[in-house]
Structures are given as structure tokens and as C-alpha cells.
Amino acid sequence: MRATQWMGKYRVEVNEVPDPQILNDRDAIVQVSSTAICGSDLHLFDGFIPTMRRGDILGHEFMGEVVEVGRGVGNLRVGDRVVVPFPIACGNCSACRRGFFSVCENSNPNAGIAEKFMGHSPCGIFGYSHMMGGIPGGQAEYVRVPFADVGPLKVDSDHTDEQLLFLTDVFPTGYLGAEHCEIRPGDVIAVWGMGAVGQFAVASAKMLGAERIIAIDRFDYRLAKAREAGATDVLDYEEVDVTEALKEMTAGRGPDGCIDAVGMEAHHPTTAVHAYDRAKQATMSETERPHALREAITSVANGGTVSIIGVYGGLMDKFPIGSLMNRSITVRTGQTPVQKYIRPLYERIRNGDIDPSFVVSHTMPLTKAPKAYRMFRDKKDGANKIVLKP
Amino acid sequence: MSSTASPRLRRTARLLGAASAGLGVAMLRDPVGVARTAGVDDSDTVLSVLPLVGARELAHALPLLAGRPGWAWTRVAGDVMDLAVMGAALADRRGERYRRLRTATIAVAGLAAVDLGTALRSRRARRTGPAADLPLTGPLTSPIEVSASTTVNKPPAEVYGYWRDFSRLPTFMAHVRQVATLEGGRRSHWVAEAPGRRTVEWDAEVVEDEPGRLISWRSTAGADVPNTGSVEFTPAPGDRGTEVRVRLAYAQPGGRLGKAVAKLFGEAPDQQVRDDLTRFKQVLETGQVVRSEGTPEGPFAKRLLTQRPAAPHA
Numbered sequence: 235m236r237a238t239q240w241m242g243k244y245r246v247e248v249n250e251v252p253d254p255q256i257l258n259d260r261d262a263i264v265q266v267s268s269t270a271i272c273g274s275d276l277h278l279f280d281g282f283i284p285t286m287r288r289g290d291i292l293g294h295e296f297m298g299e300v301v302e303v304g305r306g307v308g309n310l311r312v313g314d315r316v317v318v319p320f321p322i323a324c325g326n327c328s329a330c331r332r333g334f335f336s337v338c339e340n341s342n343p344n345a346g347i348a349e350k351f352m353g354h355s356p357c358g359i360f361g362y363s364h365m366m367g368g369i370p371g372g373q374a375e376y377v378r379v380p381f382a383d384v385g386p387l388k389v390d391s392d393h394t395d396e397q398l399l400f401l402t403d404v405f406p407t408g409y410l411g412a413e414h415c416e417i418r419p420g421d422v423i424a425v426w427g428m429g430a431v432g433q434f435a436v437a438s439a440k441m442l443g444a445e446r447i448i449a450i451d452r453f454d455y456r457l458a459k460a461r462e463a464g465a466t467d468v469l470d471y472e473e474v475d476v477t478e479a480l481k482e483m484t485a486g487r488g489p490d491g492c493i494d495a496v497g498m499e500a501h502h503p504t505t506a507v508h509a510y511d512r513a514k515q516a517t518m519s520e521t522e523r524p525h526a527l528r529e530a531i532t533s534v535a536n537g538g539t540v541s542i543i544g545v546y547g548g549l550m551d552k553f554p555i556g557s558l559m560n561r562s563i564t565v566r567t568g569q570t571p572v573q574k575y576i577r578p579l580y581e582r583i584r585n586g587d588i589d590p591s592f593v594v595s596h597t598m599p600l601t602k603a604p605k606a607y608r609m610f611r612d613k614k615d616g617a618n619k620i621v622l623k624p
Numbered sequence: 625m626s627s628t629a630s631p632r633l634r635r636t637a638r639l640l641g642a643a644s645a646g647l648g649v650a651m652l653r654d655p656v657g658v659a660r661t662a663g664v665d666d667s668d669t670v671l672s673v674l675p676l677v678g679a680r681e682l683a684h685a686l687p688l689l690a691g692r693p694g695w696a697w698t699r700v701a702g703d704v705m706d707l708a709v710m711g712a713a714l715a716d717r718r719g720e721r722y723r724r725l726r727t728a729t730i731a732v733a734g735l736a737a738v739d740l741g742t743a744l745r746s747r748r749a750r751r752t753g754p755a756a757d758l759p760l761t762g763p764l765t766s767p768i769e770v771s772a773s774t775t776v777n778k779p780p781a782e783v784y785g786y787w788r789d790f791s792r793l794p795t796f797m798a799h800v801r802q803v804a805t806l807e808g809g810r811r812s813h814w815v816a817e818a819p820g821r822r823t824v825e826w827d828a829e830v831v832e833d834e835p836g837r838l839i840s841w842r843s844t845a846g847a848d849v850p851n852t853g854s855v856e857f858t859p860a861p862g863d864r865g866t867e868v869r870v871r872l873a874y875a876q877p878g879g880r881l882g883k884a885v886a887k888l889f890g891e892a893p894d895q896q897v898r899d900d901l902t903r904f905k906q907v908l909e910t911g912q913v914v915r916s917e918g919t920p921e922g923p924f925a926k927r928l929l930t931q932r933p934a935a936p937h938a
Contacts, residue, residue: 290935
């Protein structure tokens with residue numbers, strides 16, 4: 235089969251590899267009909283996530299048709315159309331039982347590596363480094379889906395792939411970001427980073443009843459998408475001082491909820507600040523460039539919530555803990571337990587509350603994955619979300 | 625790994641570490657002053673060697689300050705060297721220098737006695753716990769004790785029940801190839817992999833067996849690798865399943881050196897037990913050992929260092 239392989243920093247190739255096989259009784263093999271490149275895949279592309287190996291198959295946003303099931307999978311049949319959550323979860327451990335699917339205690343066979351980096355291990359994730367399990371991803375013709383009896387959502391409606399594909403990650407992740415803010419009537423929500431996740435956070439904040447939603451980015455095409463998703467205001471952080479602008483917009487209060495949908499590779503308009511963190515990152519003395527997170531913390535209203543859904547890998551410097559502590563700020567974060575959200579959000583799509591396909595800017599054949607990664611990384615040609623067809 | 629040194633022994637080790645650190649710093653910063661105090665400031669050789677001795681003192685100061693009494697052995701070795709040199713020097717010193725050197729020698733001898741006592745007690749300390757009654761089969765074997773724990777989301781009776789059928793242990797114990805049970809499970813025959821592609825075998829007998837709570841066993845006479853172990857099952861608070869605590873002790877072939885070499889290849893015994901428990905939890909909770917293309921064996925320390933690419937293999 236053809237698969238998208240990570241071949242080193244800035245190098246992605248589509249190569250012929252053996253077809254996947256069932257390794258565990260609870261596996262299924264899915265023939266991929268659509269897969270997308272996630273903003274977090276760019277952290278791999280740019281070489282910021284440790285424990286990648288040459289030849290790893292990328293991709294954690296995919297859907298398709300079941301072509302084989304293991305003996306332990308009772309709920310799926312060959313021919314079923316499924317959407318597959320990006321975190322892998324067993325459904326049996328106490329984390330899964332409490333709904334914390336993304337910290338499943340059993341699905342990462344390389345928990346030992348993750349423990350070295352983080353103390354305890356999160357769940358296994360498709361195509362996301364060996365620290366997260368060494369599990370091949372879905373930017374391929376076929377993919378092995380572990381614990382297929384727990385994760386995949388069987389869909390029977392006639393929605394297009396583009397309407398359903400984002401249930402795998404970016405829609406639930408944006409939704410989680412908004413849900414963390416426990417939005418009450420009158421709340422102002424600010425969202426940093428208008429990638430697809432940020433756009434879904436905006437759309438979700440709107441569904442959850444926010445009064446005003448402020449989108450922050452530096453690319454016009456992304457800010458335009460944010461308006462389409464429901465942002466009432468947009469800020470270009472290269473034009474304005476974000477914290478000051480937010481203060482003014484809220485008459486000094488600051489937003490009630492601040493959502494960081496940027497993560498470890500943020501940009502800062504002040505060259506010196508950007509250079510400081512970029513240099514520390516290059517010398518591995520921090521893994522993050524956390525400008526958005528610092529700004530979200532100092533901007534949020536007293537007693538407000540900072541919701542972190544952008545991906546971070548390890549350690550950061552100059553964390554404004556004083557602002558956080560003294561102003562009674564709540565921080566909520568986590569990889570999204572997609573298994574918990576996929577069914578209710580599918581219902582939202584069926585009800586017509588949202589049509590997630592608005593994020594798609596390009597559809598390309600899988601063989602064009604190397605070009606798609608570069609376009610997406612360089613924000614070329616309005617590359618908002620690229621869907622690949624195997 | 626569990627440390628078996630008593631708090632008092634660790635305190636003594638720290639004092640010795642402090643003494644080493646003080647001496648080391650003095651020798652490095654002011655070798656002439658130290659030589660004068662010891663009455664050997666007339667020797668150029670002493671003046672050039674003292675900073676090296678200072679560096680030696682700093683080297684064992686660190687682990688001793690961390691409360692590891694075993695490192696007193698390196699102090700004992702240093703003491704022997706120092707006393708030999710000082711004894712030789714005493715023979716050709718007279719007057720004030722002789723008196724100073726004699727005082728210094730007596731002080732070093734006093735410290736040496738404390739060093740030797742601490743080192744010997746650290747050795748005895750290792751011979752307590754489950755390893756204490758292991759028959760050691762040769763001069764190159766030393767007792768290794770490991771412990772590990774996990775929480776399994778199943779009731780104690782079920783978790784105990786799975787473990788009690790020893791023939792199922794190879795499902796999750798990566799290095800155990802086969803366990804045959806005899807006499808209704810009271811005795812068993814074990815075949816396990818050892819470093820260097822060898823296998824080792826032994827018979828074991830159950831020592832304690834309290835259903836739902838505890839199993840302990842030990843190898844019987846003639847074992848290739850004498851060993852003993854226990855596994856304890858306690859209800860985790862608030863309905864969180866069962867806390868499983870394993871303690872093993874065995875005579876490591878090749879002694880501490882063998883253990884160090886094994887560790888280089890990702891086969892540290894404590895890691896092996898942790899991996900085994902990870903797989904045990906997986907088997908009980910999910911019904912299978914969880915494998916991936918990067919780690920086809922399931923959780924396995926050695927594989928963490930030599931991951932296969934996350935892509936299907938032919």
C-alpha cells in the first residue's frame with residue numbers, strides 16, 4: 235500500500251510499504267477514504283516532537299471502510315463506514331471508565347518512554363512518535379485500528395467525508411476548548427490561533443452561548459474563516475497589542491475564557507522575544523515557544539479560565555505563574571478524549587447545528603502529501619485544511 | 625530497586641561524605657596548607673599529588689552525601705593507600721614535622737575505622753529482606769532485590785486468581801518461557817531466558833498462599849538461579865481495583881557487574897518486573913498484551929531503545 239512516511243525533519247515521502255496486519259484480537263483494518271493533515275502534524279514535520287523514527291507513517295485524522303476485524307471486535311463488520319478518534323483507548327482501565335480516554339492506561343505500549351519525559355504516560359496516538367506508542371498513522375491506504383471495539387464511530391447517514399472527517403480530532407478538540415470555559419450568559423471568549431482547531435473552538439463557543447468571541451491570528455484568510463465560524467471580532471496580533479486590545483474591548487475586565495489553540499510553535503510580533511524562545515528551543519533548553527499561552531494567561535479576567543488545547547511537548551520558560559496564582563485563574567487542558575465527544579457531536583452535525591466541512595480549503599491525492607505538508611506549513615494559497623484522498 | 629540501608633547508616637554515610645568533601649576542597653584549594661598541617665610540606669611529590677587525592681575525595685563525597693553507604697568501600701581503599709604512604713613518610717621525618725604527621729596518621733586511621741565499619745554494615749544491610757536467606761551459589765553471584773507495583777481495575781479475587789495459575793505467567797512475564805504446575809499448584813517447574821541466549825530452570829514451592837491477598841514462593845535446592853518472591857493484592861481505595869505489589873529476590877549471575885552489564889542492554893531487573901506488571905495489567909483489563917508496529921512484543925524495556933519504525937513490516 236501507499237503511505238505517508240516521516241523521513242526526517244522537513245521530509246515527508248509517500249512510499250510503498252507492506253499492508254497492515256491484525257496484531258491484537260481487538261484490532262480492525264480500515265481502508266482509508268479520507269485523511270487530513272493536522273496542525274499538530276506540523277510539529278512532527280518541523281522536528282519538534284522527540285522520539286520520531288525514519289519511516290514512521292503519519293496521520294491521526296482519518297475515516298474509511300472496515301475491511302478486516304479481529305476476533306475480539308464484536309460491534310463492527312466488514313463494509314462499515316467508520317470515523318476513528320485520534321487517541322487510542324482500551325475502554326477497560328479506570329481512566330477510560332471515568333471518560334479520560336486520552337490518558338488510557340493500556341493503549342501505549344511505549345509508556346516507558348513517555349514516563350521518562352512526563353512522569354506518567356498518556357494514551358497511544360496514531361502516527362505521533364514512539365513516545366506515543368510507535369503506532370502507524372492513517373495518511374495511508376490502509377491502517378490498523380487498535381481497540382476497534384471502543385473508538386470508531388459507525389456512521390450510517392449520507393453526509394460527505396468532509397462533513398464527518400473532523401470528528402476524529404479538530405472538531406472535538408475545539409469543542410473541548412470551549413467547554414472548558416464553562417460559558418455563562420454574557421461571557422466573552424478569546425481564542426488564540428485560527429487553525430482548524432481554533433475555528434472549531436470559535437464555532438463551539440458560539441454553540442455554547444458565548445456573548446462575544448474574539449479570534450486572534452495574523453493571517454487574513456484564517457481570520458476570515460473565523461468570522462465564518464462565528465467570531466464577533468478578530469485581532470491581528472501583528473497590528474495590535476493583544477492584551478491591551480482585549481482590555482479595551484471588555485472595558486478592562488479581560489475575556490472570561492481564553493483558549494490557546496496555538497501550542498508549541500507560536501510566533502511573537504516582537505523580534506527580540508521571538509528570538510529568545512526560538513534560540514532556547516533550538517538548543518533544546520525548552521521545547522516550547524509559548525507566546526500565545528503567556529498572553530492568554532495575562533489577558534484573562536480575574537477568576538477566569540485559560541483552556542489549553544494547542545499541543546505542547548515538554549518544558550517551557552518564563553511561565554507567568556504569579557499572574558495565574560494571584561488572580562484565581564483556572565487552567566484546564568488535555569488531549570481530547572474524542573471517544574467521549576464523538577457521538578454527541580455527530581448528533582450536532584445531524585441536527586444541522588454545524589457543518590464542519592467549512593474548514594476544508596484543499597483536497598488532494600495522497601501522493602501529493604509532501605507538497606501538501608509544505609503548503610500547509612508555509613500557509614500558502616490559503617491552506618486552511620487539506621484533505622488527502624488515498 | 626528498594627534501598628535497605630538503615631537511616632542511621634545513611635546518616636553515617638552522609639557524615640563521611642561531608643568529611644570527604646571538606647578534605648577534597650581543602651586539598652584542591654590549598655595543597656600547601658594541607659601538606660604543612662600533615663608535616664609533609666617538604667616533599668614536591670606530595671604537593672603535586674595532593675590535588676589528585678582531593679579530586680578522589682570529591683568523587684566519592686557525592687554518593688556518600690546522597691546517603692549510599694556502599695561507597696564507603698572506595699574510602700576504605702583510599703585510606704589504605706594514604707596510610708601506606710603516610711607510614712613510609714613517618715620513617716624519615718623528625719621533630720615538628722614528625723609530630724604533625726603522627727597526628728595526621730592517627731586521624732586518618734580513626735576515619736579509616738569508621739569507613740570500614742560503615743562499608744561492612746552496608747554489606748550486611750543488603751543481606752536483609754527477601755534476599756537474606758538466598759543460598760548464593762558462587763563468589764560472583766550477589767543477591768538482587770527488585771520490587772514494582774501497579775493498579776489493576778479488577779477485584780482482588782480475580783487478579784489473585786489469574787496469577788495463582790502459574791502456567792499463565794508466561795503470558796505476561798517476558799523472560800519466563802514456561803511454568804509447569806505440579807502437586808495441584810503447590811510446586812512448579814520454571815524455564816526462563818537468561819542473558820546470552822541461555823535458559824535457566826528451577827523448581828519452586830509455594831510458601832504462603834492466602835486467596836485474594838498474597839502468594840509467596842521460593843526456589844528449591846538445585847535451582848540454576850536461586851530466587852524467592854511474593855505478590856500482594858490489596859483493594860485499591862474507593863473501588864479503584866486492586867493494588868498489586870511484587871517483590872523478587874534472586875542470585876544474579878555475574879553479581880553486581882552482571883547487573884550493570886544487563887542494564888546497559890536495557891535489561892535492568894527492576895525494569896523487567898515493571899514491564900511484566902504493565903503487561904499483566906493489560907492482559908487483565910483488556911484481555912491482551914498491547915502490541916504496536918514499533919513495539920511488536922508489547923511493553924518491553926529493551927525495545928524502547930531499539931524501536932522499529934511505526935509502519936507495517938513484511
